Amino acid sequence: MSTTAAHDADVLIVGAGPVGAVTALTLASAGIQVVCLEQGVWPDPAKVRAGQLDFEAYSARHWAGDPNIRQTRWDYPVEVSDSDVSVVMNCAVGGGTVLSSQKWHRAKPSDFRVRSMDGVAVDWPFGYAELEPFYNRVERQVGVSGLGGDTAYPPGESPPLPPVPMREFGRRVARAQNELGWHWWPGSNAIATRAYRRLGACTQRGTCSQGCAEGAKFSADVTHWPDAVQAGAALITGARVAKVLIGAHGRAEGVLYLDDQGREHRQTARNVVLAANGIGTARLLLMSADGAHPDGVANSSGLVGRNLMVHPWAPVAGVFDEPIGGAQGAWGQQIYSLEFYETDASRGFVRGGKWGLQPTGGPVAVTRSFPNSAEQRSIWGDGYQETVARRLDRSVKWVLVAEDLPEESNRVELDPQHTDQFGLPAVKLKYRMSENTERLIAFHTDRMRESLETAGAVEVTNQPPTPASGGHLIGTARMGDDPSTSVVDRWGRAHDVPNLFIFDASIWPTSTGVNPTGTMMAVALRNAEHLVKSARSTAAAS
Amino acid sequence: MNEPALSPHHRMLFSALAEALVPAGGAYPSATDADVAGAGLEIVLRARQDLVAPLVAVLDRAEDSAPLDFVRELEADNPAAFSVLTLVTAAGYFAQPNVRTAFSFFGNEANYTHSAEDDETLMELLQPVWDRGPCYRSVAAEDE
Numbered sequence: 301m302s303t304t305a306a307h308d309a310d311v312l313i314v315g316a317g318p319v320g321a322v323t324a325l326t327l328a329s330a331g332i333q334v335v336c337l338e339q340g341v342w343p344d345p346a347k348v349r350a351g352q353l354d355f356e357a358y359s360a361r362h363w364a365g366d367p368n369i370r371q372t373r374w375d376y377p378v379e380v381s382d383s384d385v386s387v388v389m390n391c392a393v394g395g396g397t398v399l400s401s402q403k404w405h406r407a408k409p410s411d412f413r414v415r416s417m418d419g420v421a422v423d424w425p426f427g428y429a430e431l432e433p434f435y436n437r438v439e440r441q442v443g444v445s446g447l448g449g450d451t452a453y454p455p456g457e458s459p460p461l462p463p464v465p466m467r468e469f470g471r472r473v474a475r476a477q478n479e480l481g482w483h484w485w486p487g488s489n490a491i492a493t494r495a496y497r498r499l500g501a502c503t504q505r506g507t508c509s510q511g512c513a514e515g516a517k518f519s520a521d522v523t524h525w526p527d528a529v530q531a532g533a534a535l536i537t538g539a540r541v542a543k544v545l546i547g548a549h550g551r552a553e554g555v556l557y558l559d560d561q562g563r564e565h566r567q568t569a570r571n572v573v574l575a576a577n578g579i580g581t582a583r584l585l586l587m588s589a590d591g592a593h594p595d596g597v598a599n600s601s602g603l604v605g606r607n608l609m610v611h612p613w614a615p616v617a618g619v620f621d622e623p624i625g626g627a628q629g630a631w632g633q634q635i636y637s638l639e640f641y642e643t644d645a646s647r648g649f650v651r652g653g654k655w656g657l658q659p660t661g662g663p664v665a666v667t668r669s670f671p672n673s674a675e676q677r678s679i680w681g682d683g684y685q686e687t688v689a690r691r692l693d694r695s696v697k698w699v700l701v702a703e704d705l706p707e708e709s710n711r712v713e714l715d716p717q718h719t720d721q722f723g724l725p726a727v728k729l730k731y732r733m734s735e736n737t738e739r740l741i742a743f744h745t746d747r748m749r750e751s752l753e754t755a756g757a758v759e760v761t762n763q764p765p766t767p768a769s770g771g772h773l774i775g776t777a778r779m780g781d782d783p784s785t786s787v788v789d790r791w792g793r794a795h796d797v798p799n800l801f802i803f804d805a806s807i808w809p810t811s812t813g814v815n816p817t818g819t820m821m822a823v824a825l826r827n828a829e830h831l832v833k834s835a836r837s838t839a840a841a842s
Numbered sequence: 843m844n845e846p847a848l849s850p851h852h853r854m855l856f857s858a859l860a861e862a863l864v865p866a867g868g869a870y871p872s873a874t875d876a877d878v879a880g881a882g883l884e885i886v887l888r889a890r891q892d893l894v895a896p897l898v899a900v901l902d903r904a905e906d907s908a909p910l911d912f913v914r915e916l917e918a919d920n921p922a923a924f925s926v927l928t929l930v931t932a933a934g935y936f937a938q939p940n941v942r943t944a945f946s947f948f949g950n951e952a953n954y955t956h957s958a959e960d961d962e963t964l965m966e967l968l969q970p971v972w973d974r975g976p977c978y979r980s981v982a983a984e985d986e
Contacts, residue, residue: 350950354889357933361890409981417979427981451976465956466964478970483977486964503952514952628953642979663936663947664929678917680863680928681910685870685944692947 309335309534310835312554312569314541314584316340317395318817319804319824320575321524322438326828328531332835335567336528337539337557339580340374340392343521348511356664359510365389365399366768373560374538377726378579379715384733385610388771389577393537394521396577396771397817401508402490402517403633403656404444405814406435406822408453410642414705414810418643418650421705422809425781425790432456434822442518442821443496446488452638461493464502467625469696470634473657476755482639482747487656489632490518490817498522506659508631539565542724544572544588544597544800552800562722571831573792573801575824578608578773581806582712583727585777598777598794598802603787605713605776607706608731609811613769614741616748617660617697618757619690627666627693629659637698637751640744641813649739651703653813655748658697666691690759698748701772702741702765703813707734712776731770741765772816777806792827803827847894848887853879855901860931862909869944873931876941882934896926 311327313320316338328334347362349355365388367375374391390399409428414421436457448458463486466474470487477484491508492499493516502516515522529535538560545553545566554568574581582605588597596604620626633656641652660666667679667688679687710731718726733741745762752760780786783795788807794800803824805816812819848856857879866872876882887894900923904912916924935941942948 349889351952353937353949354885354933355950356936357886357929358889360929360933361892408978410979413981417981449972451971451974452978454978463964465954465960467955471963471967474967478967481970481974483971483974485971486968503954505950505952507950625955627947628950638977662950663945664932667928667932678914680913680917682865682867684864685868689870689945692945 309333309567309569311571311573311831312337312567313573313575314555315395315574315576315580315804316393316520316525316535317575317577318397318520318524318821320395321520321528322441322821322824323573323575323803323828324533324535325524325528325531326825327832328528328533330832332832334528334533335569336533336535337541337555337567338393338535338537339540340372340390341537342393343398343519348513350505350507350511350513355507355510356662363399363510365509365771367391373721376720376724377715377718379718379726379728383729383731383770384765385612385731385770386768387579387729387773388768389579389773392521393525393535394519397519398521399509400817401631401658402817403636403815404446404488404490404818405654406453407812407814407819408638408641411810411812414651420650422780424809425779428454431819431822431826434825435818438818438821438825442490442523443492443499444488444490445493447486450485452483452485452641459488461496463487464489464491464493464630464632464634465504466634467629469620469624469626469659470657472620472624472755473696473751474635476751477637477639479754480751482637482751484635484637487630487633487635489630491630491632492516492518498526502630504629506628506631506661540720540722540724541584542587544584546588546590546593546597546797550797552797558722571799571801571835573803573831575804577804578776578806579712579727581802581804582776583714583725586714587725598787598796598800600796601784601787603778603785606708606711607775607778608710608712608729609704609706609772609774610731610770611701611704611772611774611811611816612733612737612741612765614700614702614745614765615697615763616745616752617695617761617763618752618755619695619759620756621694621758623693624696625693626659626696627662631658632656633658640747647743649736649743651705651736651740651813653700653702653740653744654815655698655700655744658699660691660695660697663688663692666695696752698751700741700744700748701813701815702737702744704737704811705734706775706778706810729770733765772805772811774805774808774811774816777802778809779807780809791830801827801831848883848898852898852901853883855904856883856897858909859901859904859913859927860934862913863928863931864935871940871944873935876935876938878931878934878938882938883930885937886930886934893926893930896923897930899923900927
């Protein structure tokens, strides 16, 4: 295998998802020379099949969130036989935002103080107030739609776009929440309700996670990368990074990567930023082990790969006795509830979660999303068509994002048995839901059932936690002030390697109980601006 | 693009299983009425050629079984194979015009709904939420 060397960069970014995108845009706009290596390629517009006859069959594979199902040449295998969940992630320009339904949230102030307030896990090294201005700016960049003034948050700036229009199912459940005296709020989504910058306007097809035909859904390949490239960032696709190179003085010198023909390249840089998600970043650090770093790079704490948190998703579906518009609509969330978000010790668990109300989809989706296992009753055979007719456009579901707390035993390892197509190690996931998470889910799904029954649902199904719910990949390279108990500092800088940074959700000490992309991008923007300042002060001093 | 490869014999076996899964008798077309084993199958397998091999594997096992007994056993014993069979059946069924008409669902077309009245309703619905006031936990002032 030959190795070719590329020109030196000021900053090399690994991963072109939302974190890599906002980082590249920030750095390149500040005049810093940026190279980004992305394992996947640009999303293919030909895969957007909304409205076509084969849409549901096609999407079931080609828009699958699980790389083990999607099986593109850009994915790497993830072995999940020792895990309660499989993963949802995407190697592509835009990363997970290409597939995400784009429910958008900020974390809440208490999320940053879990240890102080609830006596569990650890606090973040900064709080909500420090992050708030970065939320504001990121929300303007991505075109968040929603309504300001949510009583479950401190006062702050409103989203730039109005919320997605409420359908009948949203109104019914909102009335039920009022009747119960429970919090709800119009959905906040990274879905453009009007044409906004590079985004079109949503037409409520309900295909947000299977290709938006209008280009209304936020996706970092649309909203960020064109501007980043225009500002001077170099984006190299089909580049699988195999190793972070550490020099004799303990500094990162760059990376080795393989192109799509398996040829090895060396990309050097003065700083390296990892943005490959909670699995990919840990995998790369572990793959970079050598004689000087036998347990992997930046791993003197032994915490690289540990404390994986995934936000198990638990849905509850309700069927109504007349059409309520539940087949379509923005697939994000019509409304959400944070009624049971904060800790209440009387419930028998700590922390909480967020409910998002969403459609149930087309006829194949309502066939497949009400698992028989919940009721031990097959829908096939006599009465199949009537069952589908009873659900289609007449059903809705609450989906719980459950806060997962860090457990060192939940972890990402290199798989000793499997590799990708070029011989790089696959990932093995070891993840078990904790008793706290199980109790939390049981409580919340019972309350969600109560909500839908109050709204008039004639049939309610508590579904088991969704197996494919490892879509929020968090915690595997914890941030903190103490190098013995964390991997990176408060700015994402590795304690062990002064010019190696991690900006993705790997560094979060705790997972919060909301959809994470907003916080991922706000943290990345904060850290990228700090890196700009550091780079400038270093340049001025030299 | 290669055409899906399913022999007439396999097509016949599939037709019998699809009819067991989506039978006649109610107000809606059966799998046979909807030509799931013909035009429906073509649409699905053209989009999903990766399903041809696992579908054929299922059909080979169905050779000497009564269709209804076979699908019941498959559902109980082999969820992965059952999932392939039912995805092809359901996706083929709902791709057919007579089925779409019967269910009044014509695919994920643009379906925009919104009016000024909706905005007024939203504000009315939110009043009780505002009336209850803030509902987040306060942290130290510098953290808020």
